Structure formats: C-alpha cells, structure tokens
Amino acid sequence: MWTDSGGAGVEQHTITVVWVDALRHYDAPASRLGPSPDERFKELAGEWRRDTRFMSSTTDMALHPAYQQIIGMGKEAIPLILRELDREPDHWFWALWAISGEDPVPKEDRGRVHRMAEAWITWGKQRDYL
Amino acid sequence: MSRHLEEAFPRLRGSSYEVTSPRDTEYNCIAWAVGESDRWWWPDGRAFWPDDLPRERSLDAFVQAFGRLGFSGCESPEFEPGFEKIALFADAHGCPTHAAKLQPSGRWTSKLGKEEDIEHELEDLEGSHYGSVATILKRPATPTVSAPSD
Numbered sequence: 001m002w003t004d005s006g007g008a009g010v011e012q013h014t015i016t017v018v019w020v021d022a023l024r025h026y027d028a029p030a031s032r033l034g035p036s037p038d039e040r041f042k043e044l045a046g047e048w049r050r051d052t053r054f055m056s057s058t059t060d061m062a063l064h065p066a067y068q069q070i071i072g073m074g075k076e077a078i079p080l081i082l083r084e085l086d087r088e089p090d091h092w093f094w095a096l097w098a099i100s101g102e103d104p105v106p107k108e109d110r111g112r113v114h115r116m117a118e119a120w121i122t123w124g125k126q127r128d129y130l
Numbered sequence: 131m132s133r134h135l136e137e138a139f140p141r142l143r144g145s146s147y148e149v150t151s152p153r154d155t156e157y158n159c160i161a162w163a164v165g166e167s168d169r170w171w172w173p174d175g176r177a178f179w180p181d182d183l184p185r186e187r188s189l190d191a192f193v194q195a196f197g198r199l200g201f202s203g204c205e206s207p208e209f210e211p212g213f214e215k216i217a218l219f220a221d222a223h224g225c226p227t228h229a230a231k232l233q234p235s236g237r238w239t240s241k242l243g244k245e246e247d248i249e250h251e252l253e254d255l256e257g258s259h260y261g262s263v264a265t266i267l268k269r270p271a272t273p274t275v276s277a278p279s280d
Contacts, residue, residue, distance in 0.1 A: 054243035056158040058172045093176045111169035111178025
C-alpha cells in the first residue's frame with residue numbers, strides 16, 4: 001500500500017504505477033488476452049451443439065460443461081444466446097431461465113421450440129438485450 | 131447412408147438403415163414414439179411433459195408415464211397386428227436416453243435427438259449414445275388413452 005513516508009513522494013508513486021501498468025500491457029498485449037465474450041460464446045456453443053446433437057434429454061443438454069460455462073458468463077451471455085436462438089432455434093431455454101430467473105414461455109408452448117424461441121426473443125427486445 | 135450417423139452409431143455401418151427425414155430441432159424421440167412431430171417431450175420443466183405424469187428421469191418413471199398413455203410391458207420386440215410397440219433405451223445407470231417405435235414392416239423408426247429420423251434395426255442404436263434397450267412396451271393400435279394436449 002502506498003504511504004507518503006518521505007522520499008520522492010506522490011510523483012514517484014505515479015511514475016511507478018504508470019510503469020507497472022506499462023509492463024503489464026507489454027506482458028499481455030491485446031493479441032494475447034483471452035477471447036472476447038462473443039468469441040468465447042461461439043466456441044462453447046459450437047462445442048455444445050456438436051456434443052448434444054443426438055440427445056433427447058434436455059437435462060443432459062443443460063448439464064453439458066460448455067452449456068454450464070455459458071450460464072457462468074451471466075447476463076453478458078443473454079444477448080449472445082438470443083441472437084443464436086434467432087439464427088437457429090435450439091434448447092437455450094434452461095440457460096436463459098437460469099441466468100435471468102424469468103420464463104416468458106406460455107405453458108401451452110412448452111416443448112414447441114420455435115414458439116419458445118420467439119417468446120424469448122420478444123422478452124429480450126422488451127428488456128433491451130436485442 | 132450418412133457418415134455422421136455411422137460415426138455416432140457404429141452399428142449402423144453395414145446395416146440397411148434409411149434416413150427418413152431432414153434434421154429437425156422441433157421434436158424428439160419421445161414425441162416421435164407417441165405419434166407427435168411438433169413438440170419436444172422431456173420431464174425437465176421447460177420441455178413438454180403431460181401435467182399428470184411424473185416428472186422424473188428414471189426407467190420406472192418413464193414406464194409409468196407411458197403406462198398413462200396406454201402402454202404396458204411386453205416381452206417381444208416383434209410386430210403384433212393391432213398393437214403399437216415402443217422400445218425404451220437406457221444408459222448404464224438406468225436413465226432413459228431414447229425411444230424407438232416399431233413399424234408394421236418389423237423395422238424401427240427413431241428420431242435421433244435434434245437430427246434426422248431413421249428407419250433401422252433395433253440393435254443398430256445400441257452403444258455409447260443411447261446405451262441399450264431396457265424395455266419394450268405396447269398398447270392397442272387405437273389407444274385407449276390418448277396423449278394429453280397439455
């Protein structure tokens with residue numbers, strides 16, 4: 001922790017902070033930082049889609065590690081999921097429910113994947129996720 | 131013949147299976163087995179499952195659920211005039227994974243997850259994805275109890 005205990009004082013501290021920050025950027029330039037949320041989502045979604053294509057169990061789909069990581073991205077994942085759902089309706093409903101705590105799908109539409117997707121996309125627009 | 135199917139289900143190789151629909155995410159094998167192609171059935175709270183059937187993923191619960199739709203246990207996987215038959219597959223833990231429906235030809239029809247429907251021999255789908263056939267169920271061809279609408 002910085003204390004002004006004599007010596008060069010605040011100016012030296014500022015220089016040190018800037019220097020440490022510069023070193024950090026040198027060690028980890030943008031090209032070596034992790035993937036963006038969008039890239040990460042695409043990679044995880046692709047893995048999930050590939051591994052679950054023959055599954056009937058939506059429980060197993062939701063328990064897939066890639067799907068769980070997408071849930072772990074939190075609200076940042078919601079617009080990414082909704083765009084994916086708009087592109088190709090699929091079983092993203094557990095993730096959306098788990099992250100948002102909401103379920104806009106009318107009971108009579110449960111299991112009707114296109115209608116479920118439409119309900120979530122409308123929900124997303126109403127909440128400015130899309 | 132479809133390479134991605136044979137990679138997932140090696141017993142299809144050399145078998146006379148036939149792809150009978152394009153891929154479709156709208157319905158699954160359970161829906162297909164009970165005669166629907168516009169809903170995804172699963173007892174998970176998000177997909178469709180009749181309200182009055184137990185939402186539990188065990189073989190006993192599935193047999194009970196199908197029992198409410200008029201199915202009962204059956205020894206033979208052979209076609210019997212006047213009856214519909216389905217086969218339930220389960221993994222090594224006894225969790226249901228798949229359902230196939232018997233056709234009058236004596237061959238079986240399955241919806242493979244989000245992928246295609248195929249016509250196949252029953253044992254063609256046994257393996258790492260669906261485990262093995264756990265039980266055969268049958269009901270009169272004109273069901274005494276129809277699938278509830280919701």
